[in-house]
Structures are given as structure tokens and as C-alpha cells.
Amino acid sequence: MSLLKEKLQEKIAIERPRTEKLLKEYGNVKVDEVTIGQIIGGMRDIKSLVTDISYLDPYEGIRFRGLTIPEVLEKLPKVPGAEMPYVEGFYYFLLTGDLPTENEVNAIHEEFNSRKQVPDYVFKIIKSMPIDSHPMTMFATAIMSMQKDSIFAKKYHEGVKKTDYWQYYFEDALNLLAKLPEIAAFIYRLKYRNGDIIPPDPNLDFGGNFAHMMGIAKPYDDISRLYFILHSDHESGNVSAHTGHLVASALSDMYYAISAMLNGLAGPLHGLANEEVLRWLHGVYAQLGGKIPTEEEMKKFVNDTLDAGKVIPGFGHAVLRKTDPRYMAQREFCLKHLPDDPLFKYVDLLFKVVPDILLARGKAKNPWPNVDAQSGVIQWYYGVKEYDFYTVLFGIGRSLGVTANIVWARALGYPIERPKSLTTKMLEDIAFGKK
Ligand SMILES: CC(=O)SCCNC(=O)CCNC(=O)[C@H](O)C(C)(C)COP(=O)(O)OP(=O)(O)OC[C@H]1O[C@@H](n2cnc3c(N)ncnc32)[C@H](O)[C@@H]1OP(=O)(O)O
Numbered sequence: 001m002s003l004l005k006e007k008l009q010e011k012i013a014i015e016r017p018r019t020e021k022l023l024k025e026y027g028n029v030k031v032d033e034v035t036i037g038q039i040i041g042g043m044r045d046i047k048s049l050v051t052d053i054s055y056l057d058p059y060e061g062i063r064f065r066g067l068t069i070p071e072v073l074e075k076l077p078k079v080p081g082a083e084m085p086y087v088e089g090f091y092y093f094l095l096t097g098d099l100p101t102e103n104e105v106n107a108i109h110e111e112f113n114s115r116k117q118v119p120d121y122v123f124k125i126i127k128s129m130p131i132d133s134h135p136m137t138m139f140a141t142a143i144m145s146m147q148k149d150s151i152f153a154k155k156y157h158e159g160v161k162k163t164d165y166w167q168y169y170f171e172d173a174l175n176l177l178a179k180l181p182e183i184a185a186f187i188y189r190l191k192y193r194n195g196d197i198i199p200p201d202p203n204l205d206f207g208g209n210f211a212h213m214m215g216i217a218k219p220y221d222d223i224s225r226l227y228f229i230l231h232s233d234h235e236s237g238n239v240s241a242h243t244g245h246l247v248a249s250a251l252s253d254m255y256y257a258i259s260a261m262l263n264g265l266a267g268p269l270h271g272l273a274n275e276e277v278l279r280w281l282h283g284v285y286a287q288l289g290g291k292i293p294t295e296e297e298m299k300k301f302v303n304d305t306l307d308a309g310k311v312i313p314g315f316g317h318a319v320l321r322k323t324d325p326r327y328m329a330q331r332e333f334c335l336k337h338l339p340d341d342p343l344f345k346y347v348d349l350l351f352k353v354v355p356d357i358l359l360a361r362g363k364a365k366n367p368w369p370n371v372d373a374q375s376g377v378i379q380w381y382y383g384v385k386e387y388d389f390y391t392v393l394f395g396i397g398r399s400l401g402v403t404a405n406i407v408w409a410r411a412l413g414y415p416i417e418r419p420k421s422l423t424t425k426m427l428e429d430i431a432f433g434k435k
């Protein structure tokens, strides 16, 4: 058994009795109440999911396994000569909750290496798609196409114990994750670099190899590591994580679940907002002929967008009530590496003008920027100017968190998810006191 699997098995043995005790002895304890506003309003704030992998505080932002973003970046083992930690070590941390040693990082790097061969049919399927297909469609299709290789699906049909399901989801998770950088880079080079594909380098780490296959020099390797870590998880209720959880709760395998969660991530109110931010900024840029706008000019663009009934992409959040720490981590990177970039100056200006405008309009509950307002600028600066690709990068990162959550969901034996729905008439009866 691999080192990571062994470690996970130990952790699962400790965690299972906690969940069982809660369920058996405290199953009737009330956690929350639900209002009609919440039922109609996208179930906002209803406490109805459980995960130990990350927790989102509205004011502090995300903590991964109890650590803030600066703590994660400081404490996890770094790639030699780089500023950022290994993605491999971060995945170990998400899965087990323990900070890995160098040896443990190497072991998981080897695991990924031994599983990273992408089947040839995947490339053929991507190539057979219309070249103007959205990269997210190509990415999700490539993942779906590998479902036939799911170990869980095979074992389930052979008949395996429920308490062992997690082991096969784990195998599928590693098999899938190991292939994502090459599939994503293939889509990028096929669509935007005339199909000039760069083969992987087995000596490089997850982030370094991705940068290599994208054909982009340093510090793009560190940017990739930072990007994948920051986008990995945002507790369980966001559209992508929740979709992955829901689909896998039917015992659909990891390939079905990750492909499904990517389809949710591809929406403009969720992961696609990073593409929308760049499209919006470039509209402003083009109208001003590249000149840095004054605050007054920028305010006008923001107001015009809102008056046209559109949202300001990259601002607002369903849970956060302050600036997203993922935004701040990337802002710090920009201040250090690209302080004079014109697009960064645009984003900086938006940070100054948008919150007051959204506050004055009184609709958005959170006027502050989220992760998507800042991430595209870094990609653009280092040469990834095709912004419809940005959500694929988000998808690689999010796959780390969602696969970890799904492995744990099976390990703790969570059942099929099935909330109850009512009719409008039933809600009216409750509202008008008839029931
Ligand atoms: C990784 C991520 O997924 S982060 C989020 C990425 N998405 C974006 O950046 C898109 C822009 N932002 C938004 O559309 C929203 O803020 C969301 C989708 C993120 C959150 O939605 P909600 O929880 O419903 O936000 P909230 O309760 O504040 O919405 C209240 C009203 O304010 C509006 N609002 C919220 N954010 C914005 C915004 N950035 N620009 C304009 N209006 C906004 C909503 O559209 C809603 O209007 P409505 O009542 O006419 O429907």
C-alpha cells in the first residue's frame, strides 16, 4: 500500500467513530432553521453540509485544514529554488490534515508520476472537437472520456464492501489528478499554439511540469503552484464542490463527479468570472486606447455596466463579507512582480472604486473583490492572454479539493444526498399560517 493511502487509512480509522457517534447519539440535535427566504434564495447560509478539509469564515476567508493562506504558503515544503510549496505536498495536507515531510512529498510526487500517462484516445477525442469549443468543454469531455477506466466503477460491479469504497475513489482521484496538467496544457497548445505540443518532463513537480508543458518560463511554475493551491477548495457549499459531492453521493465515480463539478465551475457567476473580468477590463482598455483611466472614468465604466443590468465580475460573494484573502495573496504577488503592469493598475483602480459604488447601490451584500478579480491579470502578464482558458486552470486547482472531499465522503460513509422540495402552494400555506 502506498504511503499516502496508508496514512489516510490511519486517519479514517480515527475519524469514522466521531461521525458514527454524532449520527447515533446526537442525530436529533438541531443545528439550524430554514426560512422561506433561504428556500427560494439558493439555500444561502443553511448549515447542511460537513467537511473538514476547509472552512470559510465570512470575514477571515478560507482556512485549509485550519491554516490560513499565508500559513499554508509558509509552512508547506517548498520546491527547491522556488517561492511556492509543492502542489503534491498540499494535496497530502488536504487529504490527511498533516504537514508532509520532504520524504512524503517525494512519495506523492512518485505516485503522480507513475499514474500520469494520458491515454492516446483522450487526445484524439479533444482533437476531434470543433476547435472553437470552449476549453472547459474540452476539459470536462476529456475527463468524462476516461470514465471507462474508473477503478471504483469496476470494483463496485464486482462487489466490494461499503467501508472499502474510499480506497477505489482514492485510486481514481490520483489517477485523474496526475493527468490533469497534461490534458489542460494539451488543450491550450492545441487551441492557441497551433498544436505545437510540449511533452511532459517526469523530473518536474506538478506545477513545474504544467508550466513546462504550457511553454512558459519561470516564474510561471510558481504562479501555477500558487494558482492551484489558492483555487483548491472553498468549503462544501460552492457550486463546483457541492456538485462534485452530490454526484459522487449517488456513487457515480470520480470521473463523472469531477466532470460534473467542472460544468458548474464553467458558469459566469462562479469560476468563469475570472474570464469575464479580463473581457470586461479589455473592453475598458480598448475604449480608452490603453490609457490608464482616472478614477472618475473608471467609475463611469462601472456605473454603465451596472446600468446595463450586468454584474461587475470579480466582485461580491455568497459567503465572504470582506476582501477575499485569495485576492490579497495574488495582489501581493502583483505588487512584488508586476507593480507597473497597466492591467494591474486597472485592477487596482477597480479595487478603489467598485466597493463604494456597489455599497451605494445597496444591493450586493458583499461589495469587495473575490479571487477572480485578480487571477487573470497575472496569467495575462506571463503570456496566457487567451482568457477563456483561465477557468481550466481553476478547474485543475478545484479538482484537488473536490477529489479530497469525495474520498472522505466515501470514507465516512455519507449517504446519497436528497433534500426535500415543497410546492409554492405549500410555502404559501406555511407563510399564511394555514399549516
Ligand atoms: C470563485 C467564485 O465563484 S467567486 C464569485 C465569482 N462571481 C463573480 O465575481 C460574479 C459577480 N458577482 C456576483 O454575481 C455575486 O456577487 C455572486 C454570484 C458571487 C454571489 O451572489 P449572491 O450571493 O446572490 O449575492 P448577493 O446576495 O449579494 O446579491 C444581491 C444582489 O446584488 C447583486 N450583486 C451581487 N454582486 C454583484 C456584482 N458584483 N455586481 C453587480 N451586482 C451584484 C446580485 O446580482 C443581486 O441582485 P438581484 O437582487 O437583482 O438579483
Ligand SMILES: O=C([O-])CC(=O)C(=O)O
Residues within 6 Å of the ligand: 233, 234, 237, 238, 239, 240, 318, 319, 370, 371
Ligand atoms: O465559495 C463560493 O461560493 C465561491 C468561491 O469563491 C469558490 O468556490 O471558490
